[in-house]
Amino acid sequence: MLRQLVIRDVVLIDRLTLDFGDGLGVLTGETGAGKSILLDSLGLAMGMRADSGLVRSGQDSASVTAEFDLQGSHPALTVVEDAGIESEAGEPLIFRRTLKADGGSRAFLGGGAVPAAVLREAAGTLVEIHGQHDDRGLLNPKGHRALLDNFGRIDLAPVARAWTRLADLRSELDALRRAAADADRDRDFLDHSIDELAKLGPEEGEEQRLAEKRAAMKQFARVQDDLDGLAGLFTGSDGGLSQLRQAARRLERVAEAHPLLAEALGALDRALVEGGEAEEKVIAAQRDLAFSPEELDEAEARLFELRGLARKHRVEPDQLAELLDRMRDQRQAVDAGESRIAELERALAVAQSDFTAASEALTAARVVAASRLDAAVEAELAPLKLEAARFRTVVAAGDPGVSGSDRVEFEVSTNPGAPFGALTKIASGGELSRFILALKVALAEEGGASTMIFDEIDRGVGGAVASAIGERLARLATRSQLLVVTHSPQVAARASRHYRIEKSHGDEGTRTTVRLLDADERREEIARMLSGAAVTEEARAQAARLLETA
Structure with missing residues (x-):
């Protein structure tokens, strides 16, 4: 407060x-x-x-x-x-x-x-400020539904849960339908790409292996003649190893003639061993590097396909296998999406039915609460000199949402036979203030802002009506802090x-x-309000009676 x-x-x-x-504070002057x-x-x-x-x-x-x-x-x-x-x-x-x-x-x-x-x-x-020209608070139709719900102590949880479920399903279904539409446009592309990639059967690391193999085959093509020549030098009848063997056989026959000849024979034996190893390695290299032209053509053709598909899908060749798996997952998602859409459509129909039932029950509860509120407000109108006026709470169809499907608005008719309309359009300034007071009294249990300010709510009335206004303001002040700008002594006496x-x-x-008035000053001020500029003893006595009976 x-x-x-x-x-x-x-x-x-x-x-x-x-x-x-x-409590109730008044400002006079x-x-x-x-x-x-x-x-x-x-x-x-x-x-x-x-x-x-x-x-x-x-x-x-x-x-x-x-x-x-x-x-x-x-x-x-x-x-x-x-x-x-x-x-x-x-x-x-x-x-x-x-x-x-x-x-x-x-x-x-x-x-x-x-x-x-x-x-x-x-x-x-x-704070709520209620004045003749105030267009907020009770006069704003946007808040009327909440006021009615609080007055009727209506439980909004069932309809809120139903709406949340319905909204979530709609959101999920919309997103899935958009995804399905996109997938439908890509279906032919996915099928063609999956078929193309599956036929190629790319493997991770295959492009590097093929490139290395092709390079090796091309390298062998360049050194093949040299290797064939080397093999001839090793294995031919006039090759180096053959001549070394002949020399070794001759030395063997004469090695005993001189120690140096024996040493020469040992050197030849070692050379023959090393030469044999060299011959084996050359032959093994020939075997490893041997290829057919068809094999080179096949390697180059596959390497061309791998790199071509990689460029087409804008990925590295080594990512083609992963791309194939991903496309297969996307294709499965298309089929799964269609099944999920059908499932969600069935769930959505159930959720819509649940929300409709919950909102219809809420509407019925609001209609009952509206009838009670109308009676409560109309009970306040006659004491406030609005006995010819009528008040009603309109519960009509509105946009569905978390608070149901109702639009709620307070309407009044100020004269018998006159049409109903919004408070701000039908009621005059003085009437409007009193309608607000009647509403606040009827809605007192609902609560609201902890501080309420009424600006000249008693303008144009006096006597019993002013007393009724004062009594109701005092009643409201037991639940909230009230500040009232008033010209009425009957209202001021209640403060x-x-x-x-x-x-x-x-x-x-x-x-x-x-100034905050003490008891004597307050009696004098109320007497002034009763009699005008010249305060009489009779006015002072009447002020005292008002204070005693307030």
């Missing part, structure tokens, strides 16, 4: 600090004293439009600070958290707005700078805290001040 309002240099107010309490300045100041702190005309003449800037006490996990704390501002549990939440004479403004929430829109969002969870707004003229110009 609103605990304190600090105003600096706003219009006729230079310095003002107001402390507020629980003569016409033109500056009651609207207070509401404009509070609106500025709540993030409303900043008008440079609010800055007091001769000053560079104005500021307004509003301090609120919060209980529990108040929705305003969520706004603070979303804005990235730290807050301490149990600490008051402070709104502050500064406004320069040139039109610039800054907004602060809980000590951190924020956009004015954040102030409005947080303030919307804390738990009474503030007088005064305008004074001096050497420094005109000033507006606000």
